[in-house]
Amino acid sequence: MMKIIRFIPPVLVVIMLIFIGSYLERPLLVVYAVEDSVENSEENSVGGNLIEKPVNPYSYRDGFLKIDISKDSPLYPGYGEGLSPDSIYVFEDIFEIENNVSETGADIICVTITSDSPEIALFINSFEGIWFDEIEFTVESNSSVKVGMVFNTGGLELGDIYRVIGIKAYGGVC
Amino acid sequence: MNKVIAILMLVAGIIVVTASSADFAYFEADREVKIAIVPDDLELIDLVPMQPYAYINDNGMLVLDLSEYNGNWQEGYGMGVSPDSIYVFERVFGVSNHLWENVTICMQVSYDGDEELTFFMGDYTEGVGTDELDITIQPGEVVPVGIIIDSSGLVDGDAIDGQLSFYAELGSCGE
Numbered sequence: 001m002m003k004i005i006r007f008i009p010p011v012l013v014v015i016m017l018i019f020i021g022s023y024l025e026r027p028l029l030v031v032y033a034v035e036d037s038v039e040n041s042e043e044n045s046v047g048g049n050l051i052e053k054p055v056n057p058y059s060y061r062d063g064f065l066k067i068d069i070s071k072d073s074p075l076y077p078g079y080g081e082g083l084s085p086d087s088i089y090v091f092e093d094i095f096e097i098e099n100n101v102s103e104t105g106a107d108i109i110c111v112t113i114t115s116d117s118p119e120i121a122l123f124i125n126s127f128e129g130i131w132f133d134e135i136e137f138t139v140e141s142n143s144s145v146k147v148g149m150v151f152n153t154g155g156l157e158l159g160d161i162y163r164v165i166g167i168k169a170y171g172g173v174c
Numbered sequence: 175m176n177k178v179i180a181i182l183m184l185v186a187g188i189i190v191v192t193a194s195s196a197d198f199a200y201f202e203a204d205r206e207v208k209i210a211i212v213p214d215d216l217e218l219i220d221l222v223p224m225q226p227y228a229y230i231n232d233n234g235m236l237v238l239d240l241s242e243y244n245g246n247w248q249e250g251y252g253m254g255v256s257p258d259s260i261y262v263f264e265r266v267f268g269v270s271n272h273l274w275e276n277v278t279i280c281m282q283v284s285y286d287g288d289e290e291l292t293f294f295m296g297d298y299t300e301g302v303g304t305d306e307l308d309i310t311i312q313p314g315e316v317v318p319v320g321i322i323i324d325s326s327g328l329v330d331g332d333a334i335d336g337q338l339s340f341y342a343e344l345g346s347c348g349e
Binding site for chain 2 (some may be wrong): 052065070079086120151159168
């Protein structure tokens with residue numbers, strides 16, 4: 001894991017305060033370049049929390065974005081314990097990616113979300129009958145994009161399954 | 175001294191330009207997706223057996239079985255339907271809406287297979303069967319579905335075999 005922290009010498013900070021104070025309303029810059037790994041997600045969640053926005057009830061924030069359709073979800077209402085085998089479930093708006101410029105500092109961001117599992121596919125906005133293993137989209141300043149998911153439980157046996165989706169983002173147009 | 179401040183200002187200006195474009199440089203992480211695979215009668219949109227002719231098999235799937243291979247069949251019970259008959263079974267299974275977000279759904283029940291199998295909601299009345307049954311299901315509601323089996327043209331020993339399909343969409347039917 002590699003972390004690069006951009007450091008601004010205190011002298012310059014003082015001068016910027018005097019002359020260009022408005023720029024300093026932003027948090028100091030922390031640039032993350034992080035290995036993807038579920039285990040260290042707690043550590044790399046900072047960058048994610050800038051853009052990941054869970055939408056209840058099938059996702060929530062537990063330090064970082066989690067998607068959970070099981071009785072273990074804190075949002076489990078007491079009925080509907082999961083998905084059955086040999087079904088296809090399509091959910092619009094499982095979570096959202098937002099570009100809050102005051103937090104990201106980028107007028108536009110490019111986001112890629114990937115699923116390596118045959119059971120999970122992705123789409124954005126409204127479902128129009130098409131889904132993808134990988135979606136790439138830009139998010140304009142102060143707006144958000146809805147991410148939907150398709151779950152295909154064909155051939156699965158009863159029991160919990162754990163999968164991951166990869167989220168990458170950078171400032172700029174795709 | 176003025177000169178020094180001017181240089182510092184310049185440096186500060188350069189830093190700010192660099193900084194504002196680098197606030198959000200790169201982010202990459204994996205996020206966990208957990209899904210419980212559960213039997214048909216426990217899932218978000220469940221199918222619940224309401225008569226012994228329907229049951230949930232070992233894979234968690236609803237099965238309609240009117241033969242001696244049904245686990246609920248016992249010695250001395252009827253072993254099937256007879257040729258050239260129309261059998262009506264009310265409330266064979268229920269479809270329910272246990273989605274977490276409390277929304278109304280429209281479910282279409284259909285059948286693809288041998289002979290004719292038709293469906294109806296609730297109690298049977300003449301001519302009620304349809305091969306594509308649309309049911310509006312409110313949150314938490316269970317709607318009983320009956321089936322009509324038309325065995326005309328079949329002879330003793332024939333079997334009817336096919337697949338039930340369930341397709342649900344957000345909103346009430348006919349919207």
